[in-house]
Amino acid sequence: MSSQAAGAADVARPGIVGARVQRREDPRLLTGRGAYVDDRKADGTVHVAFCRSDRAHARIARIDTAEARQAPGVLGVFTAGDIDAVARPIRATSNMPDYRATELEPLARTKVRYVGEPVVAVVAENRYLAEDAAGLVSVDYDPLPGVTDPESALEDRALLHDEAGTNIIAAREFARGDVDGAMADAAIIVEDRFRIRRKTPSAIENRTCLAEFEAGRQALTLHASTQVPGLLRDALAEIFDLPGRRLRVVAPDVGGGFGAKASLYPEEVVVCALTMRLGRPVKWTSDRMEDLTATTQAFDEIVRAKLALEPDGRIVALDADVIGDVGAYSIYPWTASLEPVQVVSFLPGPYRVQNYRGRVRAVATSKAPMGPYRGVGRPISTFVMERLVDMAARRLAMDPAELRARNLVRDDEFPYKSGSGIVWDRSGFQECLSSALDRFGYAQRRTEQAAARNEGRLVGIGIASYAELTGIGSRISAAPGMPINTGTERATIEIDSTGAVTAAFGIASHGQGLETTLAQIVAEELGVRVEDVEIIHGDSAAVPHSTGTYASRSTVLAGGAATLSARALRKQAIEAASYILEAADTDIEMRDGIISVAGTDSSITLRELARAFYSEMRRIPKEARESLELSASATYDPFFGTTTGATHVAEVEIDPQTFGVTVRNYVVAEDCGRIVNPMIVDGQVHGGVAQGIGAALYEEVIHDENGQILTGSFVDYVVPSAAEIPDMAVIHLETESPSTLGGYRGMGEGGTIGAPAAIANAVADALSACNAQINELPITPDRLFRLIRDVEPREGESKNET
Amino acid sequence: MERIGITLTVNGAAYERSVEPRRLLSDFLRDDLRLTGTHVGCEHGVCGACTVLLDGDSVRSCLTFAVQCDGASVRTVEGLGEIGALDPLQESFRKHHALQCGFCTPGMLMTAMDLLAKYPLSTDDEIREGLSGNLCRCTGYVNIVNAIREAAGARGTDKA
Ligand code: FES
Ligand code: FES
Numbered sequence: 001m002s003s004q005a006a007g008a009a010d011v012a013r014p015g016i017v018g019a020r021v022q023r024r025e026d027p028r029l030l031t032g033r034g035a036y037v038d039d040r041k042a043d044g045t046v047h048v049a050f051c052r053s054d055r056a057h058a059r060i061a062r063i064d065t066a067e068a069r070q071a072p073g074v075l076g077v078f079t080a081g082d083i084d085a086v087a088r089p090i091r092a093t094s095n096m097p098d099y100r101a102t103e104l105e106p107l108a109r110t111k112v113r114y115v116g117e118p119v120v121a122v123v124a125e126n127r128y129l130a131e132d133a134a135g136l137v138s139v140d141y142d143p144l145p146g147v148t149d150p151e152s153a154l155e156d157r158a159l160l161h162d163e164a165g166t167n168i169i170a171a172r173e174f175a176r177g178d179v180d181g182a183m184a185d186a187a188i189i190v191e192d193r194f195r196i197r198r199k200t201p202s203a204i205e206n207r208t209c210l211a212e213f214e215a216g217r218q219a220l221t222l223h224a225s226t227q228v229p230g231l232l233r234d235a236l237a238e239i240f241d242l243p244g245r246r247l248r249v250v251a252p253d254v255g256g257g258f259g260a261k262a263s264l265y266p267e268e269v270v271v272c273a274l275t276m277r278l279g280r281p282v283k284w285t286s287d288r289m290e291d292l293t294a295t296t297q298a299f300d301e302i303v304r305a306k307l308a309l310e311p312d313g314r315i316v317a318l319d320a321d322v323i324g325d326v327g328a329y330s331i332y333p334w335t336a337s338l339e340p341v342q343v344v345s346f347l348p349g350p351y352r353v354q355n356y357r358g359r360v361r362a363v364a365t366s367k368a369p370m371g372p373y374r375g376v377g378r379p380i381s382t383f384v385m386e387r388l389v390d391m392a393a394r395r396l397a398m399d400p401a402e403l404r405a406r407n408l409v410r411d412d413e414f415p416y417k418s419g420s421g422i423v424w425d426r427s428g429f430q431e432c433l434s435s436a437l438d439r440f441g442y443a444q445r446r447t448e449q450a451a452a453r454n455e456g457r458l459v460g461i462g463i464a465s466y467a468e469l470t471g472i473g474s475r476i477s478a479a480p481g482m483p484i485n486t487g488t489e490r491a492t493i494e495i496d497s498t499g500a501v502t503a504a505f506g507i508a509s510h511g512q513g514l515e516t517t518l519a520q521i522v523a524e525e526l527g528v529r530v531e532d533v534e535i536i537h538g539d540s541a542a543v544p545h546s547t548g549t550y551a552s553r554s555t556v557l558a559g560g561a562a563t564l565s566a567r568a569l570r571k572q573a574i575e576a577a578s579y580i581l582e583a584a585d586t587d588i589e590m591r592d593g594i595i596s597v598a599g600t601d602s603s604i605t606l607r608e609l610a611r612a613f614y615s616e617m618r619r620i621p622k623e624a625r626e627s628l629e630l631s632a633s634a635t636y637d638p639f640f641g642t643t644t645g646a647t648h649v650a651e652v653e654i655d656p657q658t659f660g661v662t663v664r665n666y667v668v669a670e671d672c673g674r675i676v677n678p679m680i681v682d683g684q685v686h687g688g689v690a691q692g693i694g695a696a697l698y699e700e701v702i703h704d705e706n707g708q709i710l711t712g713s714f715v716d717y718v719v720p721s722a723a724e725i726p727d728m729a730v731i732h733l734e735t736e737s738p739s740t741l742g743g744y745r746g747m748g749e750g751g752t753i754g755a756p757a758a759i760a761n762a763v764a765d766a767l768s769a770c771n772a773q774i775n776e777l778p779i780t781p782d783r784l785f786r787l788i789r790d791v792e793p794r795e796g797e798s799k800n801e802t
Numbered sequence: 803m804e805r806i807g808i809t810l811t812v813n814g815a816a817y818e819r820s821v822e823p824r825r826l827l828s829d830f831l832r833d834d835l836r837l838t839g840t841h842v843g844c845e846h847g848v849c850g851a852c853t854v855l856l857d858g859d860s861v862r863s864c865l866t867f868a869v870q871c872d873g874a875s876v877r878t879v880e881g882l883g884e885i886g887a888l889d890p891l892q893e894s895f896r897k898h899h900a901l902q903c904g905f906c907t908p909g910m911l912m913t914a915m916d917l918l919a920k921y922p923l924s925t926d927d928e929i930r931e932g933l934s935g936n937l938c939r940c941t942g943y944v945n946i947v948n949a950i951r952e953a954a955g956a957r958g959t960d961k962a
Pocket of ligand 1: 841842843845846847848849850851852853862863864865
């Protein structure tokens with residue numbers, strides 16, 4: 001790994017923020033002492049196994065549970081009616097016009113709409129027995145016509161949700177300028193139909209939940225492998241009509257999420273309903289097949305897009321039509337519009353596009369619901385736009401790097417309002433491009449590429465530039481028209497009577513190392529050592545309101561709340577200390593947990609201050625002890641959010657025998673604002689790029705024409721291993737964000753946004769001699785073989801064979 | 803269901819238990835012995851999260867029955883270092899930020915222990931090949947390779 005700071009902030013920044021602080025999470029996770037949900041064993045825990053639909057679209061005719069009820073260790077077998085006696089259905093609403101809410105019942109009642117949908121819950125003394133008994137349940141189905149292919153589903157010949165009256169459950173259009181006029185006058189137009197196939201986030205920890213009901217307090221606690229404990233608490237409070245104080249959702253150590261654990265799931269509702277009914281703790285641990293079939297999926301879109309340019313390479317217009325295959329239901333709270341609407345919102349990218357039209361339709365099909373997955377929509381918008389830019393460069397016989405430089409928004413143009421109305425604050429778009437190319441050794445590698453080509457090798461270089469909005473505040477909804485607030489986060493920091501500092505947040509770290517980075521921010525702003533700060537997170541009881549960790553928001557929002565509350569606490573601590581040190585507030589400083597009078601050796605420790613404040617009643621006057629507090633809370637709302645931009649450059653080689661693609665070199669230059677911990681930022685970029693390489697080359701959820709899923713194991717759904725992912729160089733440009741407190745930008749998703757496009761462009765470049773169109777991801781060996789064969793039919797082979 | 807008596811050593815401690823023949827080693831370790839450091843990510847032998855050492859060789863505990871371990875010696879992540887006294891490999895993982903969510907980590911560590919004991923690991927390709935049976939969704943493997951490279955270098959020259 002290699003990384004370096006560059007740009008304006010190249011000078012070493014003193015202090016805790018910006019340092020490579022080792023993660024405090026690591027010792028417990030490295031020694032097997034972590035506490036993931038499945039590690040938790042409550043006394044008397046019973047286990048649920050679900051019988052899931054094996055049909056894509058069918059009416060439930062009969063459910064026979066008699067035999068299962070008699071099986072050893074079984075406590076009960078439950079169907080829809082048992083759950084909805086205590087729980088209301090899940091309904092993701094939106095104020096967006098043309099949106100049709102679809103009701104999601106925790107257990108299917110009359111109809112099933114995808115393979116993997118839960119139908120019956122079997123509870124037994126342990127997981128083995130629950131699964132044995134689940135195998136004895138029989139469900140008869142009356143088949144209904146398939147709604148599998150998204151383009152045919154648009155025609156509404158068969159409806160998935162009769163009450164919606166159409167399969168198009170969300171639609172939207174963005175327009176600016178005169179697209180048709182500009183297209184008519186343009187010198188060149190490039191266009192294609194692009195497709196990115198369905199993915200699934202595949203966190204290595206499967207989803208798990210454990211519900212416990214305390215009869216005495218009538219209180220429900222759910223431990224869940226979730227990114228959004230506060231959001232779940234609020235939703236479950238509605239579903240079960242319980243006050244929040246008697247409903248607590250805890251996300252302990254969580255084994256990755258990537259968006260898969262950011263929605264409310266039927267299984268979570270079911271375990272809560274069943275623990276109340278049975279009076280025993282109820283646990284569900286997903287297996288991998290359930291994860292690959294019933295966890296929210298992503299990135300399934302067809303995009304027809306056209307880009308018009310002047311002869312000098314200036315982009316004049318962009319026109320796109322997007323069909324998002326959103327699966328069977330709108331997930332709570334994000335709705336089915338989340339992913340496909342982002343595609344049209346972000347399609348113009350970091351470029352000046354005066355005339356833009358983007359239309360999107362979200363079409364329901366009988367597949368697992370589409371949900372958030374790292375990058376949300378932007379991996380697709382970037383893939384499409386960056387392919388178009390490369391296709392245009394080829395038509396203009398211009399270097400693709402040069403064409404980008406001519407169209408990327410320049411430093412003097414910020415803030416810039418994009419074609420879809422998104423405003424980019426100041427960010428280093430041009431600098432990301434030039435830094436990435438420098439680091440890659442672009443000119444030199446082009447020369448080497450030419451030499452390799454002369455030897456007949458298929459070597460290609462691909463560039464991708466993009467921009468995204470991160471850390472978004474209350475002015476912008478995380479998903480269109482969603483009626484919940486995702487724009488704020490809260491922090492409470494306290495100094496207790498022993499002098500210990502505890503900072504509580506509602507966000508939920510699940511690999512991002514937020515226990516470390518938030519401690520860094522608190523330590524720096526408060527004036528204590530990083531090891532003195534305890535971080536509480538992932539617990540709905542920690543703060544009155546929070547939604548959680550998703551959408552590259554936690555450093556910006558929780559970091560902002562940490563900054564505000566730490567500053568307020570510092571002020572009060574100094575004021576309290578002023579009575580003991582007998583000095584004016586303005587002369588007192590606090591550093592490394594020592595409060596001292598500047599220029600003197602008069603000082604006290606935080607522990608001494610706490611003792612004086614809480615216990616030694618005579619040292620600080622009564623009035624001051626009543627008016628001051630050694631605790632502070634604050635809420636931060638970035639209002640709009642901020643821009644994060646990057647350029648990725650990839651070099652690939654295609655094996656002409658196997659049609660496998662090897663990624664040889666990879667460089668990322670990204671502007672993530674002020675960096676809290678460069679080690680963690682590097683790690684986020686590496687992991688994001690690896691998932692983007694997976695999306696580009698390997699990962700594909702495959703359904704047959706009847707909607708049967710064919711990728712139910714890690715043998716069939718190919719997640720890349722260490723052998724497929726290259727080393728990579730990461731360059732950080734620290735252009736501090738002008739729009740957020742502390743200058744932070746979110747950067748958890750970017751790797752996945754840039755990589756599919758960079759790889760696609762590199763593969764297309766490798767194949768430039770044979771004019772094969774790379775317009776579909778993933779580029780599996782099979783797809784590549786067919787593509788090359790169809791472009792250059794060899795003797796004795798038909799061109800149209802599939 | 804019928805149960806079978808087994809005797810085995812786990813991290814140096816002797817255990818005598820009776821288990822169903824179908825009980826997986828992973829469930830035996832996690833539920834019966836409460837050694838929850840060993841994780842399961844797929845239960846079908848692909849992800850490697852459940853890797854433990856069985857008589858010195860790495861095995862997938864999700865594909866091993868507990869009864870197969872009668873008389874054997876098992877080592878899990880709990881048998882490496884401890885908080886405050888990490889094993890050099892664990893230290894290297896920490897130093898290089900080779901873990902994020904930590905879920906794949908116990909399996910990565912046990913696989914790496916096996917690789918470090920048996921192979922020169924003189925190139926990154928060899929390390930990556932050795933790790934190709936362990937999936938990590940968080941780190942992109944870059945820092946895991948860095949950590950193992952350093953641990954391999956620190957072994958001394960006897961195994962190279
Ligand atoms: S859990 Fe054993 S290999 Fe995945
Ligand atoms: S650290 Fe999360 S899966 Fe490897």
